Amino acid sequence: MSEDQTKTLPPQEQDTRPGIEAEMTPPPVYIKPDYLAAGKLRGKVAVITGGDSGIGRAVAVHFAREGADVAIVYLxxxxxxxxxxxxxxxxxxxxxxxxxDVGDPQFCQEAVQQTVDAFGRLDIVVNNAAEQHPQPSLTDISPEQLEKTFRTNIFGYFYMAQAALPHLGEGATIINTSSVTDYKGSPQLLDYSSTKGAIVAFTRSLSMQLIEKGIRVNGVAPGPIWTPLIPSTFPPDKVETFGADVPMGRPGQPAEVATCFVFLASDDSSYLSGQFLHPNGGEIVNG
Structure with missing residues (x-):
C-alpha cells in the first residue's frame, strides 16, 4: 500500500476534549441521504449520553426520524x-x-428525572459518553487520568442505568457503546480499552438481570469512526491515516453506526439481548 493510500483525512487537531464537531474537516456524516424511516420508534422517548456530536448526534437524529422524542446529555x-x-x-x-457530567450519580438522577418530567416516560437508554487519553506507556497513565476515564466510561453507564431503571417498563431497551479496542486491545489506549471491556461485561450481566422484566440490554462496538474524539486526542499525523488499517481502508461515519442503535432500540431486535453489533470496517472479532 502506497503512502497516499494510507491517508484518509486531512491532518488536524483540537485543543479541547472531548472535541467540537463544528471544527472537524470534513464534517462527519450523521445521516445517510437515502435513509428511509419507517416509524420504528414512534411514541418512544430516549435519553442519549454524549448525544451532542459524533455517534450520539447520529443516533439522536436517526431516533427522531423513527419517531422518538430525545433527551441528549452532554458535558x-x-x-x-x-x-x-x-x-x-x-x-x-x-x-x-x-x-x-455523567460521572456524577446525582447528575444522572437529575437528567433522567428531567427527561421523564418533560416527556412523561422513558423507553430507551443509550449510554454513549466517553473520553480517551492516549499514552505511550502504562507508566504514563496517572491515577487522576485512570479514575477520570473509568468514571466517565463505565461508572457513568452504571449511574445512568441505575437512574433510569425505575422508569423503564416491559419492552424498554438499554444500549451501551463499547469499542473494537476491548476485543483486540490498543497499546496507546490501555485505560480506555479496559473501560470498554468492562462495558461488555456490564452489558451481558445486566441483560441477564433484567431479561425477566422484559427489558433488553445490548451494545454496539464500533471500529474507527470519524467523531470529535479523534482530532481532539490524536496528533495530526495519526488523524491523517485514521481508519486506513481496517479491511475497508477508511474510517466509518457516525451514520453507519447509528442504524445499529435503531435496530437494537426497535422491535426488529426483539429476540436479542446481551449481544453486541460490530460496525468496524470489516475487522473480525470474537463476541
Whole structure:
C-alpha cells in the first residue's frame, strides 16, 4: 500500500476534549441521504449520553426520524448540542438538552428525572459518553487520568442505568457503546480499552438481570469512526491515516453506526439481548 493510500483525512487537531464537531474537516456524516424511516420508534422517548456530536448526534437524529422524542446529555459542548437539538426538531420530534457530567450519580438522577418530567416516560437508554487519553506507556497513565476515564466510561453507564431503571417498563431497551479496542486491545489506549471491556461485561450481566422484566440490554462496538474524539486526542499525523488499517481502508461515519442503535432500540431486535453489533470496517472479532 502506497503512502497516499494510507491517508484518509486531512491532518488536524483540537485543543479541547472531548472535541467540537463544528471544527472537524470534513464534517462527519450523521445521516445517510437515502435513509428511509419507517416509524420504528414512534411514541418512544430516549435519553442519549454524549448525544451532542459524533455517534450520539447520529443516533439522536436517526431516533427522531423513527419517531422518538430525545433527551441528549452532554458535558459542555453547547454549540454542538444546540445543532443536534435543531436536527431532532427538524425531524418533527421534541428534544431536551441537558449539560453535566455523567460521572456524577446525582447528575444522572437529575437528567433522567428531567427527561421523564418533560416527556412523561422513558423507553430507551443509550449510554454513549466517553473520553480517551492516549499514552505511550502504562507508566504514563496517572491515577487522576485512570479514575477520570473509568468514571466517565463505565461508572457513568452504571449511574445512568441505575437512574433510569425505575422508569423503564416491559419492552424498554438499554444500549451501551463499547469499542473494537476491548476485543483486540490498543497499546496507546490501555485505560480506555479496559473501560470498554468492562462495558461488555456490564452489558451481558445486566441483560441477564433484567431479561425477566422484559427489558433488553445490548451494545454496539464500533471500529474507527470519524467523531470529535479523534482530532481532539490524536496528533495530526495519526488523524491523517485514521481508519486506513481496517479491511475497508477508511474510517466509518457516525451514520453507519447509528442504524445499529435503531435496530437494537426497535422491535426488529426483539429476540436479542446481551449481544453486541460490530460496525468496524470489516475487522473480525470474537463476541
Amino acid at each position: 459542555d459542548e453547547t454549540e454542538d448540542a444546540q445543532k443536534t437539538k435543531k436536527l431532532v426538531e427538524d425531524a418533527g420530534q421534541r428534544c431536551l438538552t441537558i449539560a453535566g
